[in-house]
Amino acid sequence: SYELTQPPSVSVSPGQTASITCSGDKLGDKFACWFQQKPGQSPVLVIYQNNKRPSGIPERFSGSNSGNTATLTISATQAMDEGDYYCQAWDSTTGVFGGGTKLTVL
Amino acid sequence: EVQLVESGGGLVQPGGSLRLSCAASGFTFRDYWMSWVRQAPGKGLEWVANMRQDGSEKTYVDSVRGRFTISRDNAKNILYLQMISLSAEDTGVYFCARVEREFIYGRHSYYLDYWGLGTLVTVSS
Numbered sequence: 001s002y003e004l005t006q007p008p009s010v011s012v013s014p015g016q017t018a019s020i021t022c023s024g025d026k027l028g029d030k031f032a033c034w035f036q037q038k039p040g041q042s043p044v045l046v047i048y049q050n051n052k053r054p055s056g057i058p059e060r061f062s063g064s065n066s067g068n069t070a071t072l073t074i075s076a077t078q079a080m081d082e083g084d085y086y087c088q089a090w091d092s093t094t095g096v097f098g099g100g101t102k103l104t105v106l
Numbered sequence: 107e108v109q110l111v112e113s114g115g116g117l118v119q120p121g122g123s124l125r126l127s128c129a130a131s132g133f134t135f136r137d138y139w140m141s142w143v144r145q146a147p148g149k150g151l152e153w154v155a156n157m158r159q160d161g162s163e164k165t166y167v168d169s170v171r172g173r174f175t176i177s178r179d180n181a182k183n184i185l186y187l188q189m190i191s192l193s194a195e196d197t198g199v200y201f202c203a204r205v206e207r208e209f210i211y212g213r214h215s216y217y218l219d220y221w222g223l224g225t226l227v228t229v230s231s
Contacts, residue, residue, distance in 0.1 A: 001168060031215045042201060042224060048217040086151050090216050093165045095153030
């Protein structure tokens with residue numbers, strides 16, 4: 001079965017750029033999505049189709065996907081960006097999530 | 107406004123059954139694929155199942171295939187997840203999500219654009 005791998009944690013200072021990676025076999029041939037989840041809340045879609053932002057998502061969130069790696073980049077990171085981030089892709093019509101990355105802003 | 111409201115969770119004994127429901131509103135339910143996603147306590151997200159608009163195609167994660175059945179009632183705008191032979195590993199919050207589907211750059215793109223708040227399933231004796 002298809003697998004996606006993320007680092008368990010990423011730390012960033014306020015105002016700096018955070019990058020979270022997601023690795024999978026030929027992931028660049030698929031579309032990657034990213035979700036943000038804060039404690040006790042439902043996941044929120046922040047990036048879809050590799051690099052598109054849904055309405056209401058700040059411009060500081062961006063994405064890329066090439067080769068075996070998709071990357072979520074958060075520019076000028078704010079304290080409110082702290083949370084868990086999950087990448088997700090589809091293997092045909094089967095959904096696959098990465099294990100999640102805890103982003104700490106300190 | 108798109109709304110997805112799950113219900114039907116609760117405490118069930120190992121080996122038991124449960125049926126979850128997801129009431130949809132604010133969009134034309136019959137036009138969308140729908141998914142179930144779960145999250146064990148303190149763990150990550152796990153995609154569980156998908157269903158095509160007309161029910162003609164259903165996909166499951168390996169760990170639930172043969173035990174869980176996804177279904178829908180397009181007249182009532184409700185998505186279901188029937189779960190049998192439950193074990194402790196099935197404990198968690200179950201979310202329903204709308205699947206947006208587009209054909210772009212010569213291939214299909216899917217993404218889960220709206221999620222419910224989830225319903226908690228606890229399998230324990």
